[in-house]
Amino acid sequence: MNDSVVDPKDVEHVAELARVDLSAAERERFTGQFEEILSYFEALDEVPELETDPELTNVLRADEVRESLDQEEALANAPDSEDGYFKGPPVS
Amino acid sequence: MTYNAYITKEQITGSSEGPLAGKTVAVKDNISTDGVQTTCGSAMLEGYIPPYDATVVERLKAAGATIPGKTNMDEFGMGTTTETSAFGAVENPAAEGHVPGGSSGGSAAVVAAGDADLALGTDTGGSIRCPAAFCGVVGIKPTYGLVSRYGLIxxxxSLEQIGPIAPTVEAAAELLEVIAGPDERDATTQDATVHGTEYDFAAAADGDIEGFDIGVPIELVEGADDGVAEQxxxxxxxxxxxxxSYHEVELPSxxxxxxxxxxxxMGEASSNLARFDGVGYGQSGGYEGNWNDTFARSREAGFGEEVKRRILLGTYALSAGYQDKYYRKAQDARAWVKRDFDEALAEADVLASPTMPVSPFERGESLDDPLKMYLADANTTPVNLANLPAISVPAGETDDGLPVGIQFVGPAFGEETIIRAGSALA
Incomplete structure (x- = not known):
């Protein structure tokens, strides 16, 4: 046995971290599927560590005021807004 | 016959002149179009109207293209069959009763059916090349950084690029010329001329492969079904x-x-899709309660099962205690794949393999078995991990009449080389 055995509580926990509610049927299905998929990912253990030199370069630009969406455009797709602000659910 | 290939049919007219004047170019529904609904195939974004154009859409319009609509896709690009769309599955016009491949299945289907001259897809792990192969058309996944991702949801x-789907290699190359080039709004784009290419992609479609040395990664052929390997x-x-001429190469990674x-x-998806909480845009569901509960319920209702699966697995792989085990090892594997390809390409002009190890699935066949669907991406995903360009070109049909595609992979910014190789066949 390896240590990746998944139980429904693990699925519930990650779902909570990811802010996604699941139906009981989904939780059940995901438990079996995650077990299978994560065991497949286990083979990554065999991958050697490599000295890598990432090809990254900084891309900079002057910090200047430029044209952007106006407030009305930015709010146009919001399900709810008030006085020019996004309106979300209560924070507690 | 309708293949359910469009989510939104709404015409966007470009400038009256340009290299694409008189041509229709369908656009995948994860690419933002100013004033025209863009859903990513998700109920979460039903009704979302982008307030701006993606850079590639601006370039299409300036080149004179007419956009006939937005094409259907696996939800947020997550699928290999175009069956996970909230707007229904797409059928393969080249193989009825079968899937068109995914996730850019709608884009490949409209080109295969002749409903549009050309189309744009996006390729994160094969999402242009797979549907091109399954629908018997041509698709190009550009080098990472050749095409701007600004406006792509x-x-x-770190893996995805926008690219062309077309009936011929030359037509795909012409469309690539229009969309390629650096963009100050996507800092990951590069000027290809620095890498020795002049963006003369269409001119490279001359079919002249005299003296070409083709490397065949044996692992990618051995894993293919017999009918596919034969073609x-x-x-x-x-x-x-x-x-x-060809020689076999080994790519152990x-x-x-x-x-x-x-x-x-999945790790990147878990972070990217955190923005869909039903506040700034998208479906909120209007649930009562505190914000964590409300977000979780909006996301339960707005996302389909494959999207939830990937968000959760990505969250798991990045969570405390598992990051070294999964995410860091995956980055090591990515570097290894890249090194293997670079070494093989030092000894060959292009690498060739079947695009997909299998022929198109029957509709519904892989939906209950996510791992089976993931494994079908064996030949396409290495190319995204290595940031390289690749083209899929039709290579006949299996005995059952199902399309097969051949994939050519080239060095970074070697689009002209893969286009030349592909143009010898289509």
């Missing part, structure tokens, strides 16, 4: 008669490519 930023070798034979791809893509 992100799934896995692949027939295509290699044909290329040999035109003056090319590719055994880990699908694992590495899914860990990285």
């Amino acid at each position: 992100a799934y896995a930023n 692949f070798w027939a295509a290699i034979d044909e290329l040999e008669t035109m003056g090319a 590719v055994e880990h490519a699908v694992q590495a791809y899914y860990v990285i893509a």
Whole structure:
């Protein structure tokens, strides 16, 4: 046995971290599927560590005021807004 | 016959002149179009109207293209069959009763059916090349950084590129010329001229492969179904008669490519899709309660099952205690794949393999078995991990009449080379 055995509580926990509610049927299905998929990912253990030199370069630009969406455009797709602000659910 | 290939049919007219004047170019529904609904195939974004154009859409319009609508896709690009769309599955016009491949299945289907001259897709782990192969058309996944991703609604930023789907290699190359080039709004784009290419992609479609040396990664052929491998070798034979030669190469790292791809893509997806909380845009569901509960319920209602699966697995792979085990090892595997490809390409002009190891699934066949669907990406995902360009070109049909595609992979910014190789066949 390896240590990746998944139980429904693990699925519930990650779902909570990811802010996604699941139906009981989904939780059940995901438990079996995650077990299978994560065991497949286990083979990554065999991958050697490599000295890598990432090809990254900084891309900079002057910090200047430029044209952007106006407030009305930015709010146009919001399900709810008030006085020019996004309106979300209560924070507690 | 309708293939359910469009989510929104609304015409966008470009400028009256330009290289694409008189041409229709369908656009995948994860690419933002100013004033025209863009859903990513998700109920979460039903009714979302972008307030700006993606850079590629601006370039299409300036080149004179007419956009006939937005094409159907696997939800947020997550699928290999275009069956996970909230707006229904797409059928394959080239193989009825079968899937068109995914996730850009709608884009490949409209080109295969002749409903649009050309189309744009996006490729994160094969999402242009797979549907091109399954629908019997041509698709190009550009080098990472050749085409701007500004306005592309992100799934896995470090892997994805926008690219063309067309009936011929030359037509795909012409469309690539229009959309390629640096963009100050996407800092990951590069000027290809620095890498020795002049963006003369269409001119490279001359079919002249005299003296070409083709490397065949043996692992990617051995994993293919017999009917697919047969067509692949027939295509290699044909290329040999035109003056090319081939040798076998070994890429031991590719055994880990699908694992590495899914860990990285799911990890990036879990972060990218956190923005869909029903406040700034998208469906809120209007639930009562505190924000964590409300967000979780909006996301339960707005996302389909494959999207939830990938968000959760990505969250798991990045969570405390598992990051070293999964995510860091996946990054090591990515570097290994890249090194393997670079070494093989130092000894060959292009690498060739079947695009997909299997022929198109029957509709519904893989939906209950996510791992089976993931494993079908064995030949396409290594290319995204290595940031390289690749083209899928039709290579005949299996005995059952199902389309087969051959894939050519080239060095970074070697689009002209893969276009030349592909143009010898289509």
